[in-house]
Amino acid sequence: MAQPLRIALAGLGTVGAGVIRLLESNRDLVSARSGRELEIVSVSARDRSRDRGIDLSPYAWEDDMTAMAARDDVDVVVELVGGSDGPALALARNAIDAGKNLVTANKAMIAHHGMELASAAESAGVSLKFEAAVAGGIPVIKGLREGAAANAIEQIYGILNGTANYILSTMEATGADFSSTLKDAQELGYAEADPTFDIEGVDAAHKLAILAAVGFGAHIDFDSVDCEGISRVRAADIAQADALGYVIRLIGMADIEMGDAAAPVLLQQVKPCLVPKGHPLAHVTGATNAVVAEGNFAGRLLFQGAGAGDGPTASAVVADLIDVARGEIGAPFSVPSGELVAMQPAESGGRVGQTYLRFTVTDKPGVLAEITAAMRDADVSIESLIQQGRANDGGEVLVAMVTHDGPESGVSKAVELLSGSESLTAPPLVMKILEE
């Protein structure tokens, strides 16, 4: 058997502890599949004294984690510190510059600095691997980068945030409203004390930008992700969707269009959407993640599993380590970073499809006429319209409608026409309807 793969592990939160536990409990099979031992030689974290329930005494402790990059006895650095910049990025840069392989679970760092790190890793002839950065334990980076490698990927979309999916599917099951469901989720540990990144779609956007780069061979462009969260989704929207044959899910979606100049442009959106009940994503409940990739030969591929948690994330980290141990060094984003294409972001509004709109309006005559007139003037054709019979406590009435297939730009125009209206008590909630 070859020499052990010597690992420096930075960051000892739940995932770091999970990696240590996994390498202990699955030691024999990991060695058999790697063709060599995986040996942690050095660890580092902010707080040495914290009780993590694991014995750290076998590993050399480094107070300064960036010093791990310089150790002669290390082949690969595992970065589990988190944060797009700061110590994580400093460690990643130093490790690669020192000729170490880098494995990371840090989606924010890859979404912001993945291009730079990939280019550096290629120059240094080392691996940069980040399976754990997207969708936890689901091997979707490998699925796109290798499993679907023979395909032109036409579209990538999915449920990329477990917290948001837990909240939406719980609202669906209980009929409860967003704020109380979020509160319960926080108490149960499914949502963080500050849930902003999860419920506003930022976490999903990080993952989407990474998937798009791998799948389409494009420059990572996190800043262009058009991002909207789930905090405005009401129990009434879920009930309406249900009556119409849909569920509501926070969907990250990326695809390629030919722009005006016939150069491909990249659409990246994270938004709550209506998903037909016959679609596989409609049945993804709880904190589960699921990613669909449509390939031009493979057709629709679905990868589903636990999107977070120490066990699943550790599984992905160690899968990357096994790849490194096997010597499987390849381009981090499937093609060499110099060949990744810088694509312009797609103008939103170019798509054709059905849309769900929900208005909160004052309970007075003429409101429906005003809304439907705006639709007419924007050339939006309405398939169905439901007005709730009774005003809620605030004297507010909900009007929901589904359009026929039509350009999204028409819907945007209708919303704009209504933007000054005194009949609307809040901006309308607009959700795309996924095709089955």
Add this chain to the structure above:
Amino acid sequence: MAQPLRIALAGLGTVGAGVIRLLESNRDLVSARSGRELEIVSVSARDRSRDRGIDLSPYAWEDDMTAMAARDDVDVVVELVGGSDGPALALARNAIDAGKNLVTANKAMIAHHGMELASAAESAGVSLKFEAAVAGGIPVIKGLREGAAANAIEQIYGILNGTANYILSTMEATGADFSSTLKDAQELGYAEADPTFDIEGVDAAHKLAILAAVGFGAHIDFDSVDCEGISRVRAADIAQADALGYVIRLIGMADIEMGDAAAPVLLQQVKPCLVPKGHPLAHVTGATNAVVAEGNFAGRLLFQGAGAGDGPTASAVVADLIDVARGEIGAPFSVPSGELVAMQPAESGGRVGQTYLRFTVTDKPGVLAEITAAMRDADVSIESLIQQGRANDGGEVLVAMVTHDGPESGVSKAVELLSGSESLTAPPLVMKILEE
């Protein structure tokens, strides 16, 4: 860029033609992801003159396909001939012996001779890859072998045959009976003229034996797969299952138990099962395949997609070729073949779970008492029992029941007790109920 990877392609049916079309239409991206050109240099098939809608003139034709293994200008042989033995096996052996990498879509050959071929490939230092042999375009071999490599796999199960799933899900949608649905499926091209391998579970058993070897690091043991098809499933069973909250699917299932001698034993079954509607596999309809792997750290992973067809299968073949081009040679079954464990097959009947039984009985007094007495004597506890009100044309009545959780051996005993009964017009249909 490195030298081209030079390919000999044996077998020019729909999949072979699909591989040629894929390599033509996706040439640039395949080269970019491989780091080199993939170049077909030689082709062979039984009939040279047949019109396949593709131009074969760029490729050297070999009348004797085994001669391709000896060509100096070939790096990898792609075997798409089919059949567990005969020319396919001769070609595979010759290719490996001649130091060529081998890529195959041949599930029967791998299920029967995979151990021998893996061992030969390891000795020769070449790749043996068979992603296309299991579940068409779904990268599930890679998902198990690499994506879930850090996990002890606890169970692998799924929908492994598109024809059977098409028939069952169509029966579910239309209420039609098996034979008419099969006939329609044959007319639509979803079932072959001789559908035996698909509807009797043999095809699924080939795939299951391969998945079990990769997932558990076990010797392939196709002969021990306990296999039952779907031809006895009636429209009435599907209706009963629906009323109870289940759908019926042909499920291939493999897992490991500790046997009496505390040595692990391997359970492999292909059988129609009742799947709770809340389980992801319940929503897999049509010719789609789906595989679930339960890992001890990753939890439940689901891989879903098109299980057959020229495009998806070609996608898997070329993914293997890209791996070969990238130099990713590893143990075909995840660990070196010498380390694969020869496991005894599990005694059936050791499991505890719920079971669905359906009896066809003569319409006369005392039949129900006879059946329920047998259940009592075998210590099987009945959760629900439904007798159809009306006899069908043959004077035959259906009695369906669901047991409480209990050992499968009890159910087998009850069935045995009833085996001589004149009240039963046919052996009962017994189906396991999957847990959610």
